[in-house]
Amino acid sequence: MGPAVEGRAVDKVAQRRSxxxxxxxxxxxxxxxxxxxxxxxxxxxxxxxxxxxxxFRDKVELITHCVREYKARCATRYDEAVATATTAEELVAGxxxxxxATLTGEPRMHRLWYDLRNQSMFEPAFRADVAEIDxxxxxxxxxxxxxxxxxxxxxxxxxxxxxxxxLDGLFQQALLRxxxxxxxxxxxxxxxxxxxxxxxxx
Amino acid sequence: MGPAVEGRAVDKVAQRRSxxxxxxxxxxxxxxxxxxxxxxxxxxxxxxxxxxxxxFRDKVELITHCVREYKARCATRYDEAVATATTAEELVAGxxxxxxATLTGEPRMHRLWYDLRNQSMFEPAFRADVAEIDxxxxxxxxxxxxxxxxxxxxxxxxxxxxxxxxLDGLFQQALLRxxxxxxxxxxxxxxxxxxxxxxxxx
DNA sequence: CCCGCGTCTGGACGACCGTCAAGACTTTCT
DNA sequence: AGAAAGTCTTGACGGTCGTCCAGACGCGGG
Numbered sequence: 179m180g181p182a183v184e185g186r187a188v189d190k191v192a193q194r195r196s197x198x199x200x201x202x203x204x205x206x207x208x209x210x211x212x213x214x215x216x217x218x219x220x221x222x223x224x225x226x227x228x229x230x231x232x233x234f235r236d237k238v239e240l241i242t243h244c245v246r247e248y249k250a251r252c253a254t255r256y257d258e259a260v261a262t263a264t265t266a267e268e269l270v271a272g273x274x275x276x277x278x279a280t281l282t283g284e285p286r287m288h289r290l291w292y293d294l295r296n297q298s299m300f301e302p303a304f305r306a307d308v309a310e311i312d313x314x315x316x317x318x319x320x321x322x323x324x325x326x327x328x329x330x331x332x333x334x335x336x337x338x339x340x341x342x343x344x345l346d347g348l349f350q351q352a353l354l355r356x357x358x359x360x361x362x363x364x365x366x367x368x369x370x371x372x373x374x375x376x377x378x379x380x
Numbered sequence: 381m382g383p384a385v386e387g388r389a390v391d392k393v394a395q396r397r398s399x400x401x402x403x404x405x406x407x408x409x410x411x412x413x414x415x416x417x418x419x420x421x422x423x424x425x426x427x428x429x430x431x432x433x434x435x436f437r438d439k440v441e442l443i444t445h446c447v448r449e450y451k452a453r454c455a456t457r458y459d460e461a462v463a464t465a466t467t468a469e470e471l472v473a474g475x476x477x478x479x480x481a482t483l484t485g486e487p488r489m490h491r492l493w494y495d496l497r498n499q500s501m502f503e504p505a506f507r508a509d510v511a512e513i514d515x516x517x518x519x520x521x522x523x524x525x526x527x528x529x530x531x532x533x534x535x536x537x538x539x540x541x542x543x544x545x546x547l548d549g550l551f552q553q554a555l556l557r558x559x560x561x562x563x564x565x566x567x568x569x570x571x572x573x574x575x576x577x578x579x580x581x582x
Numbered sequence: 583c584c585c586g587c588g589t590c591t592g593g594a595c596g597a598c599c600g601t602c603a604a605g606a607c608t609t610t611c612t
Numbered sequence: 613a614g615a616a617a618g619t620c621t622t623g624a625c626g627g628t629c630g631t632c633c634a635g636a637c638g639c640g641g642g
Binding site: 209210211212213289292293295296297298299300301305308309312335336337339340342343344345346347348350351353354357358366370373374377378 | 411412413414415491494495497498499500501502503507510511514537538539541542544545546547548549550552553555556559560568572575576579580
């Protein structure tokens, strides 16, 4: 029979799905979407490849589930900096610290995000989830910007949509350089943001 | 024996390589890197799949050659607008016209570019070519910006590297929306650029 | 105890992949 | 004309892919 308490069963299944999704994320971050097979994912977990179809209908559902879990981690990255900063300079410093830390610390995770976002341009099945995460990220940037404006007594000169796109473009260039082995990548991202940001909020 | 005049032979071979590269570009733009096989490419040409290894050592060289041909087309997109504009407003108008035209007219080609640029984050074999194209695009943007500054009697407030990253970020967001079927994608790109640009050059 | 169910393994399937080689066809030179 | 070189087709190769399935394993309830 199934588990005595249904809630427990759901939890157990959900936990295993989460476990497998974590292995999938790690694999995708290392190999990229184009080179990742289900056997690669299973090899990074403690199970065999067959179990993936026990917990997920197919590959698309597995990756979709991955992306959903990934989302939760990302979209709160700067919230602490927003909450603790008492001056505009402090906020910028906290933002830059966090941004460069994630650039050098988790570059593989970020290239995965860009990879999946690109896949959504080809594969409609990914579009809804990608758009949702993108919106979360945009709002996160929006919180930073509006707090900055508040602290500095100024106001944003551009919409938060545009702001997010701008910062994302700068970050993506830095990520390309970081992954190409450029040791100056983080520093020049810092410089570029400090160059651009004051122009857009003043 | 081979052709009588070696120059002709090279031309012939180069032409066929170009022909096959064009078919490859079309296929990649339609299917994306992850889903494109050599047989798909051959099917879009008038030859069979075996010929690809006659003209290219392997898949990587084929795609690399594609990307190199693609580069030539892209990096001069705004040059005419730069050359003909006599006022700053005219230049902006020409830039925006060209940008929105390419967004709605060749979205598949642009998603391919972003796809390949992302692949270079995983596959070192693509890095050199991608970096080279990115540099060409950056310089193209640089020409637009410096001409704008010249015409308007102002000066750029940020480096051309940052400028390129910013515009690229805006374009990428618009492309995502365009491919998701948003009919407002081009209009909001226009709006965003007009919002951001004056802040960065004034 | 053993039965039944949830869980997991490991192999098999057909399809597709990049690569390659044998040979047919075409063109060019002697 | 005959030979040789260049060009292209075809089919095969070993491998990997996503998917599926028969069965083994563990475990709690009859």
